[in-house]
Amino acid sequence: MTRYTRTAVWLHWLVALVILVQVPFGWYLDEIPRGTPERGWYVNLHKSIGLTLGIAIVLRMGWRWRHRPPALPERMRAWERIGANATHLALYACMLIMPLTGYVASNFSRWGVKYFNAIQLPPWGVDDQHVYAFFNGAHVVTSYVFVALIGVHALSAVWHACMHDGILGRMSLTRRG
Numbered sequence: 101m102t103r104y105t106r107t108a109v110w111l112h113w114l115v116a117l118v119i120l121v122q123v124p125f126g127w128y129l130d131e132i133p134r135g136t137p138e139r140g141w142y143v144n145l146h147k148s149i150g151l152t153l154g155i156a157i158v159l160r161m162g163w164r165w166r167h168r169p170p171a172l173p174e175r176m177r178a179w180e181r182i183g184a185n186a187t188h189l190a191l192y193a194c195m196l197i198m199p200l201t202g203y204v205a206s207n208f209s210r211w212g213v214k215y216f217n218a219i220q221l222p223p224w225g226v227d228d229q230h231v232y233a234f235f236n237g238a239h240v241v242t243s244y245v246f247v248a249l250i251g252v253h254a255l256s257a258v259w260h261a262c263m264h265d266g267i268l269g270r271m272s273l274t275r276r277g
């Protein structure tokens with residue numbers, strides 16, 4: 101069966117792995133008391149990982165745009181194809197919205213981003229609580245949608261693995277050919 105290229109597979113797993121760390125890290129931020137230096141340190145780390153992830157995601161999408169994915173197996177039913185394509189599209193949308201809303205929100209607060217707690221990226225927006233709350237709210241709401249989609253996606257992968265239909269192998273790091 102045809103499979104994703106080596107680059108597509110590595111980009112998929114690299115980005116997926118960092119997202120699977122970044123999401124619980126975001127939840128952990130809720131536990132850190134506001135106004136403490138500790139919070140600033142962790143929030144900046146979350147922002148820095150998020151921005152770096154955003155760049156990796158754009159690169160991944162650029163690669164995807166220029167390289168057609170392998171065709172889905174003929175035996176897959178219409179609803180399965182529609183479901184897979186819709187989920188992938190929605191995952192890409194969330195992968196863009198998450199870093200974008202986080203970054204834009206940060207620029208409407210006086211803190212901006214201190215990249216890896218070393219390089220200050222001064223905010224280009226005004227310090228406006230309402231604008232910040234809007235983009236931050238979008239960040240939080242999208243994170244729930246994202247987690248739900250990742251759950252559906254991972255469960256479908258497990259289902260395909262149980263069916264031994266070769267779909268998982270298309271994105272496998274080890275299987276060649």
Ligand code: HEM
Binds near residue numbers: 112169253
């Ligand atoms: C943060 C987590 C993840 C994200 C954002 C993500 C995203 C995506 C996207 C967007 C695609 C479509 C690739 C394309 O055609 O451009 C894809 C494919 C795939 N993913 Fe994930 N993924 C994640 C985690 C996982 C996990 C945990 C598994 C396995 C348990 C998995 C297994 C697969 C497989 C097998 C495919 C290929 C499907 C096919 O052959 O059409 N992914 N993933």
Ligand code: HEM
Binds near residue numbers: 126198201
């Ligand atoms: C793919 C990238 C990203 C993911 C997956 C992600 C995920 C999350 C999650 C799950 C939360 C917790 C939401 C909740 O409270 O339920 C969060 C919070 C937060 N994120 Fe991100 N994030 C990403 C990128 C960014 C970026 C680039 C920035 C800023 C430059 C950022 C800034 C923040 C801030 C400030 C919070 C705390 C919000 C609050 O407690 O009010 N994130 N993020």
